[in-house]
Amino acid sequence: MDMHELTRSLVAKNDSKIVMLVADGLGGLPMKPGGKTELEAANTPNLDRIAAAGVQGASIPVKPGIAPGSGPGHLGLFGYDPLQYQIGRGALEATGIGFPLQSGDVAIRCNFCTLAADGTISDRRAGRISSEQSAPIAISLRQIRIPGIEVFVEPVKEHRFVVVFRGPGLGGDVNDTDPQAVGVPPLDPVARNEASQKTAEVATEFLRQAREILRDQPQANFHTMRGFAAKPDMPSYEEVYGLRAAAIAVYPMYKGLAQLVGMKIVGQPSTLEEQIDLLGEVWDDYDFFFIHFKYTDSTGEDGNFDEKVKRTEEIDAVLPRIEKLSPDVLIVTGDHSTPSYLKAHSWHPVPTLLASDCCRPDPHTAFNESTCITGGLGQFEAKYLMLLALSNAGRMGKFGA
């Protein structure tokens, strides 16, 4: 059974407020046997106090042993089975720069390349052209016009940019034009099914015009197209949960992921303090608040244990400001673990804390990797966290009589 179908049939509305604070990459490892994890080493009096009154558990992002990227990691937290809802590469690239994909859009990852005089590819990444050079070239492609289709071109970084086609009847199943080799010409975009035929035709026309526009560029005189992907068809927070949801994030990727599930992007904060300011400002306008904090992940990816400890303490320090707003349900979690020891996303369950008046507190008075595994929420798949949030907020009726 589709859990969203069940959820839809059970949700009820009320005036409750739910805050989900996602410390990206929360959860780590000791740097040496017998050592502490980053979260254990951090001084977190507020998390520990909330743990004493709340309930904790260990969230498994996808399945045991699976380390997720940001996409599946967040979809799980948002209650969307990350194995069921997969975001195609082009759509993820567009999401990553915060492009607001609409239903029916097809997004494509593009690479500038260098063509030799004979039309074969001599450099698949246009000499790894700098972002400063490539961005205006990408923007020059915005002059491309295709009848009946709205075309968006967005620079990403170095040789990479994103193209989005918007219009009726566009499928996402088109083969890459990158031949994955030099000395051969780019491939034509070929549809893998009838529903994507029009997309292939639009892409062909786009490439024809791009070839003209780019003809005189010394390095980036053409481009390839990869990872064609329609916007994944995801029901919205409003539709499934009956929640008006706000995303308060600094980085485009997380705004993009939140937009995929219909959250509204609030403000343009650049610090956690500003995010909490915004939370207070829009408190009356929404039911659910997703607050994203990046630096517990990025410091972990850098392998910088001490810095990750500090960033964890930064999260702890803002909690009283959130609590002052009296959310009915407060959740602190991560989309996956990013142990400094591994310098990468990992599969380890993520410490997850939930506080509400009816959460059934467990006996723990601290919050870390060791306590969470014996917490009252047990080990659970992240995709169930939203059901727990809704229940604790009094927003779920019972199943069956």
Place this chain on the structure above:
Amino acid sequence: MDMHELTRSLVAKNDSKIVMLVADGLGGLPMKPGGKTELEAANTPNLDRIAAAGVQGASIPVKPGIAPGSGPGHLGLFGYDPLQYQIGRGALEATGIGFPLQSGDVAIRCNFCTLAADGTISDRRAGRISSEQSAPIAISLRQIRIPGIEVFVEPVKEHRFVVVFRGPGLGGDVNDTDPQAVGVPPLDPVARNEASQKTAEVATEFLRQAREILRDQPQANFHTMRGFAAKPDMPSYEEVYGLRAAAIAVYPMYKGLAQLVGMKIVGQPSTLEEQIDLLGEVWDDYDFFFIHFKYTDSTGEDGNFDEKVKRTEEIDAVLPRIEKLSPDVLIVTGDHSTPSYLKAHSWHPVPTLLASDCCRPDPHTAFNESTCITGGLGQFEAKYLMLLALSNAGRMGKFGA
């Protein structure tokens, strides 16, 4: 894979006895931060003693965050995936009054209503007619005769009664005749598929005769039909588990649910002591005994913490009588939690205790919401409890060579 298919292929018979004592709504919450739950507040020397020798865990009735009704709650405990086996409204209503539904039956919830002279509904509940008045009127409908169909009419309460059609070729997918409005005539029963065409015809004929019979009633001069539902097609305890199963329950709903999975209803007890008397009397005739105790739920629903504590102690007090019969496997659990604090069924995992000579005891010497989450059974979906029961009873062979 269908777990029942696996179970069927592994079950073995022996002389073991399994007792499952279901304290409905077992599991609660503290009434205030830092307080005890009902089960923690109760004096339960027998549960604690059994916990010391046994193993415990936290049973998730359906999925994390889902609060079940009695139907899905019990189906889970009985080993039937509550998301796979859903009981339609009519079938649940019939089950709730203990009507022994047979395979192929279609059950319908009926409401007496009042028709105005022009044939439109003036009161959808016949003035909320009393049970005393409505029961004989419902029984008067038993004179209805439909060729080839056995018809049952059972009073429920006030304006409500149940009709069951029994005969070949009856599907359960027929639309409600209640227009959900007054000032309009009742709808005709319309089949939603070919397989339910005959049911719609039978219902039409039933309504035609009912209109004649009820014509002169001042209030209940007609009735609507809602929630048409075939008996859910559930394999029996005997067939899946190889168990001769007895249900020893006081209330019709739980007898009805037990009958749906093929348990035999034993006696007509009205107290827990009488239930245990009966258990002893039929001990040699069955392999599995489901004993249902209602009052841990009803006191929780009333928000009566102290009374729920007392009722929990009542459960504790009868345990020595059950132990005297030397069951090979003794399970104490609930179909869901009913915290007095919430006055409602909840999603919280249910403390579950299992004792057998091979249960692998965990270190706990008490049994409550805090201990169960770190018990040897961990947190598990209720639908797996029967497999644990069978294994602990030596009734499951190994899977694969």
